[in-house]
Amino acid sequence: MSTYARIKQTVTTRQAAERYGLSVNRSGMVKCPFHEDHNPSMKVDDRFYCFGCHASGDVIDFTARLFGLSPYAAAKKLEIDFGIGAEHEPLPFPNHAEPSHDRERLCICVLREYLRYLRIWQLRYRPEEPGNPIHPRFAEAMKELPTVNHLLDCLLGNDLLLAEETAEVLCQEEYIQRLSEYLGTLSEKEGDCA
Numbered sequence: 001m002s003t004y005a006r007i008k009q010t011v012t013t014r015q016a017a018e019r020y021g022l023s024v025n026r027s028g029m030v031k032c033p034f035h036e037d038h039n040p041s042m043k044v045d046d047r048f049y050c051f052g053c054h055a056s057g058d059v060i061d062f063t064a065r066l067f068g069l070s071p072y073a074a075a076k077k078l079e080i081d082f083g084i085g086a087e088h089e090p091l092p093f094p095n096h097a098e099p100s101h102d103r104e105r106l107c108i109c110v111l112r113e114y115l116r117y118l119r120i121w122q123l124r125y126r127p128e129e130p131g132n133p134i135h136p137r138f139a140e141a142m143k144e145l146p147t148v149n150h151l152l153d154c155l156l157g158n159d160l161l162l163a164e165e166t167a168e169v170l171c172q173e174e175y176i177q178r179l180s181e182y183l184g185t186l187s188e189k190e191g192d193c194a
Contacts, residue, residue: 004060004071007078013059014044019081020066021120033066033123067119080109081116103167108155110180115148117186 017024024030029040032050041052049056064074118141125138154166170176
């Protein structure tokens, strides 16, 4: 079975929408994240369809569009976020004796999870109109998104030395450990998604 088929068989669009912080009502309707929606106009079940902007597709299309990813990257995100496949077990915090690729993987996993929160906050808490008060979560998202994207670019780029050095600095300065603890606090306070 292909990765795409396995994901579509395991995860519904409704489950993904709920996991990524959208509030789905009893009828399976949600405010569409793809256009300015004041009333729920998107139906989510196995697939999704918006009656307002006519966006539609499966769980991979939904995730790709929500996070601005390619279908391949969206499938990988769903695999990790829903624990599909044994190769995505959480990594322990590394000590300096562990191979550098483990530190890099740990940094990538933690930063991607934080990026997920930031993107949700950017959508959920953006001011409805100019002059409205700015929610602290929106301010955090706008402040941190460039930094997190830059760090992920360093870790995921073609320069292996840069990736290794970036991971080493992030772990030595305990940035990743503090960020992981912060994400754990968010999960406890706000449920699985922000």
